[in-house]
Amino acid sequence: MKYRLLTKEQLEELHAEFSKFLATQQIDAKEWKSIKMENPTVADEELAIFSDVVWEDVLTKTSFLDHISENHMNLFECSETEISRIYIKLNDVTKSFLKSEDFKWFVKNPFHTSIEYFKATKKYDSDRNLELFKLIELGSVISKGELYSSISQLID
Template identity: 25%
Template structure:
């Protein structure tokens, strides 16, 4: 399995998509109820296949990721073949990268206490799999606008 199986609380958000997936795969509502009751391993396999499809589509659409902590901000631009990083780090108690407002304030008022770095590298494995691992380690979807704004501030 390239990705993990969706958790029950995540599946709730994809209820309509799951129904469509089951219909496309020839599983009626009655068949689904029967599978869940009498052949749970087959129902689980269908959820695994659905999860793979969902995560694959989600990872293909990601263009930017970010990881925030009070002392570090990592912004990633996820291109086709390479991933680009802008990193900000500080040990100063006045600097906080936890929220958009505190990032802005830190960059404006305490820029001299912030170290910035940039890096580009090709993906170490398939793009979608690497992005999935990053999201599992705490990265969140971000935007090109945010990436470019921070890039301009640190150049």
């Protein structure tokens, strides 16, 4: 398995897609129930294959990731060959990027002395999608890139 199994909630959301996936393997609903009961190892393998297919599709379409914590923000732009990162450090420990009023303060005061910016770009060390998956597993979320684009224009 390249990634990880989808959660039960994710699988429930993708029920229709999973049914189509099984159909491509010539497995109908009745046969799937039988496989789950009589051969759970095969059922687990099918779920693993489906999970990898879904993750691969999602990660291939991913262009931006955000990871926001109390005093740090990591914003990533993920091209095909390299990843660009904007790192923002909030040195004022009385404020938090996770608090709405503090985030609004940050937006209004982006050049305050308590805020540091760093920007870098690097080629992927290994498989692009695996690197993005690792970032997601560490807490990054897929985004549309609005924050990355805004901050990038601000500091360039």
